[in-house]
Amino acid sequence: MRHLGEGIQQLVGVPPHLFNAYLVDGVLVDACTPAASRRLLRQLKGAEVNAHLVTHAHPDHFGSSHAVCEALDLPLWAGAGDVEAIETATPVTGPGRIPALMSKMKMPPPHPVARALREGDEVGSFTVLDVPGHSPGHIALWREKDRTLICGDVFYRLPKVSGPWAITTADMERNRESMRRLAALRPRLVLFGHGRPLRDDPDRLTRAAG
Incomplete structure (x- = not known):
């Protein structure tokens, strides 16, 4: 794992930075695709992990959630608006034919959500922010003291911030x-959720947000 800041480590992905997962104050944030479970569990071996949080109910973020929670006996946390999608493995899709076809693809196993997170809830040293759109119950994590943001897929950085x-x-x-x-x-x-960390360049988010 790669140390990024106080209480934050990034799990190494294959390829690096394409599907990201983080260990934040003892909470695993996101779990990549279903194929990532062995890699995630290998990196988490010996680490203190108390819970697993999913930023949003898409299969490249809760793909290995069931496997990891079962293996480590972890409670699963998610935004209140995405609980049903995770517990039934039926993500909400956008409009159009292609998203409708994508929704028929094989999904990761469902898993019960032990804690439905809402605006203002605390997760370790971070505060939950409701930031819907990419999914109905998408959440982000914000730490004011050092201005650290875990944004899930509200933004991408592949490699451009967008x-x-x-x-x-x-x-x-x-x-x-x-x-x-x-x-x-x-x-x-x-x-x-996708892309390298961004340090000391908040204007890039502003430009991307329009």
């Missing part, structure tokens, strides 16, 4: 509002 792709997003306009909200925080460190 909004998420329309075909993967339930409501692009709501996500744009969430982008503006997070950009206004002026974070010093941004951790993405």
Whole structure:
């Protein structure tokens, strides 16, 4: 694992930075695709892990959630608006034919959510922010003292900082509002669901948010 900041480690992905997962104050944040479970468990061996949090109910974020929670006996936490999607493995799709076809693909195993997270809840040293759009119950994590933001897929960095792709997003306009909200925080460190960390360049979020 790679140390990124106080209480934050990034698990190594294959390829690096394409599907990200983080260990934050003893909480595993996201669990990549279903194929990642062995890699995640190998890296977490010997670490203190008390819970697993999913930023949003898409299969590249809760793909290995069931396997990891079962193996480590962890409670699963998620945004209140995404609980049903995770517990039934039926993510909400955006409009159009392609998202509808994608929704028929094989999904990761469902898993019960032990804690439905809402705006203002605390997760370790971080505060939960409701930032819907990419999914109905998408959440981000914000730490004011050092201005660290874990933004899930409200933004991508592949490699350019941008909004998420329309075909993967339930409501692009709501996500744009969430982008503006997070950009206004002026974070010093941004951790993405997809892409490398961004340090000391909050203007890139502002430009992407329009």
